[in-house]
Amino acid sequence: MKPAPFSYARPTTLEEALEVLGTSGDAKVLAGGQSLVPLLSMRLAAPGLLVDINGLPGLSQVDCDSRGVRFGALVRHAELMADADAARVQPLLAKALGLVAHGTIRNRGTTVGSIVHADPAAEMPMVLRLLGGSITVASTGGTREIGAEEFFPGPMESSVRTDELAVSAWVPALADGAGVAVDEVARRHGDYALCGVAAVVGTEGGRITSVRAGYLSVCEVPTVVDLSEAFAAGTADEESLDAAADLALGALEPEDDIHASAAYRTQLARTLTRRVIRAAHDDALDRAGKEGPTP
Numbered sequence: 001m002k003p004a005p006f007s008y009a010r011p012t013t014l015e016e017a018l019e020v021l022g023t024s025g026d027a028k029v030l031a032g033g034q035s036l037v038p039l040l041s042m043r044l045a046a047p048g049l050l051v052d053i054n055g056l057p058g059l060s061q062v063d064c065d066s067r068g069v070r071f072g073a074l075v076r077h078a079e080l081m082a083d084a085d086a087a088r089v090q091p092l093l094a095k096a097l098g099l100v101a102h103g104t105i106r107n108r109g110t111t112v113g114s115i116v117h118a119d120p121a122a123e124m125p126m127v128l129r130l131l132g133g134s135i136t137v138a139s140t141g142g143t144r145e146i147g148a149e150e151f152f153p154g155p156m157e158s159s160v161r162t163d164e165l166a167v168s169a170w171v172p173a174l175a176d177g178a179g180v181a182v183d184e185v186a187r188r189h190g191d192y193a194l195c196g197v198a199a200v201v202g203t204e205g206g207r208i209t210s211v212r213a214g215y216l217s218v219c220e221v222p223t224v225v226d227l228s229e230a231f232a233a234g235t236a237d238e239e240s241l242d243a244a245a246d247l248a249l250g251a252l253e254p255e256d257d258i259h260a261s262a263a264y265r266t267q268l269a270r271t272l273t274r275r276v277i278r279a280a281h282d283d284a285l286d287r288a289g290k291e292g293p294t295p
């Protein structure tokens with residue numbers, strides 16, 4: 001199919017882009033186009049104006065320091081994934097980006113665009129939520145920072161207003177002693193997952209002190225569950241992993257859709273929860289170069 005007719009603007013300064021977004025009332029930002037263009041072609045979206053941000057300066061940087069990683073609105077998935085400093089400061093970024101679509105889509109799609117698009121089946125909205133990151137948005141009225149907790153108010157919905165441009169995203173550095181892992185099940189390599197889970201496991205002296213898990217393609221919005229109470233013993237033993245999976249499933253309401261039944265998603269969430277927590281714990285121990293305590 002072909003898109004409905006639209007006007008096209010390619011501003012060359014941020015000020016110009018914000019002015020156009022602020023006055024149009026019917027504009028959509030075009031970043032990598034990997035989600036928006038299919039939506040236009042299927043006529044699921046029909047904005048009067050596309051504001052192409054690919055000519056804007058200053059939005060292609062990845063900045064890392066000891067506190068975290070900030071990446072601009074034009075940083076492509078592939079660039080962020082290949083950034084060695086970003087992978088060192090927050091390793092979950094590269095791990096999760098490796099599961100996003102195919103290489104050709106990662107070469108063009110932007111990570112900020114994916115977060116703003118807010119697909120509950122996408123990896124990076126869930127990663128932002130799990131890590132407790134934030135998005136900086138700009139409009140003619142100024143800039144504001146939106147925390148991940150409030151960034152996904154509903155299905156396929158983000159808190160970016162139509163007159164705003166998301167200029168960058170920020171995620172905190174991996175804490176000392178922590179480890180991360182992510183895994184998912186998809187019908188084919190590169191497809192959106194039927195269920196995906198990531199975990200951040202905190203340790204002290206090899207003992208587990210905290211566990212958080214993030215879920216994609218399970219609920220209507222990317223969802224994070226604190227599973228720390230299942231690990232009072234400090235180890236990722238079978239009993240604790242079972243308790244964590246029970247706790248997670250008590251907090252999730254798996255969706256039924258044409259891709260998978262709620263019952264199948266429940267089973268996937270259980271299996272992946274156990275698997276990623278174990279892997280994140282191993283990752284923490286590897287990073288610390290320590291052995292875990294004997295169960």
Ligand SMILES: Cc1cc2nc3c(=O)[nH]c(=O)nc-3n(C[C@H](O)[C@H](O)[C@H](O)COP(=O)(O)OP(=O)(O)OC[C@H]3O[C@@H](n4cnc5c(N)ncnc54)[C@H](O)[C@@H]3O)c2cc1C
Pocket residue numbers: 028029030031032033034035036037038073099100101102105108109110111112113114116117121122123124160164165166167190191192193
């Ligand atoms: C075949 C296929 C398979 C895919 N598989 C996956 C997958 O497995 N996992 C996954 O996560 N993604 C997948 N994607 C989507 C891909 O990751 C996109 O890159 C991503 O969803 C959107 O990024 P984009 O830069 O292309 O945004 P666009 O398509 O340009 O925009 C998407 C939406 O976000 C808005 N937007 C974008 N940038 C900004 C901004 N800076 N400020 C304000 N609004 C903005 C747009 O207005 C639009 O509403 C797939 C896409 C395709 C075509």
